[in-house]
Amino acid sequence: MKVGTLIAVSAVLATAVACTSNKPPVPQAAGPVVEITIAHGTVTPTNATLTAKVNQPITLRVTSDADDELHVHSTPEHEFEVKPKADQEFSFSVGVPGSVAVELHHLDRTVATIQVQP
Numbered sequence: 542m543k544v545g546t547l548i549a550v551s552a553v554l555a556t557a558v559a560c561t562s563n564k565p566p567v568p569q570a571a572g573p574v575v576e577i578t579i580a581h582g583t584v585t586p587t588n589a590t591l592t593a594k595v596n597q598p599i600t601l602r603v604t605s606d607a608d609d610e611l612h613v614h615s616t617p618e619h620e621f622e623v624k625p626k627a628d629q630e631f632s633f634s635v636g637v638p639g640s641v642a643v644e645l646h647h648l649d650r651t652v653a654t655i656q657v658q659p
């Protein structure tokens with residue numbers, strides 16, 4: 542009897558965990574979205590400027606034809622692996638006001654600079 546109950550509970554927990562792999566819910570105060578395209582060794586945009594608030598979610602939406610690596614030079618730092626596919630979304634927020642560079646490391650370009658305001 543007890544064993545049967547435990548198994549039932551475990552099954553429910555496993556289902557709940559599996560559900561969390563769905564897309565995260567849309568954040569309340571959505572911040573800026575940066576559309577980034579990498580094609581034939583060129584990235585667009587470069588040196589874009591935008592503003593965001595501290596702790597506001599910022600989204601990078603990337604369409605690429607190559608592997609690359611996005612670095613967000615904030616505190617803390619964020620690092621995202623870019624794959625050769627369309628519409629990859631990376632979200633992060635910045636906890637410290639200041640100027641934050643978003644860099645593409647293989648192509649060695651600054652995609653955007655985000656002015657994070659308190």
Ligand SMILES: [Cu+2]
Pocket residue numbers: 612613614644646
């Ligand atoms: Cu970097």
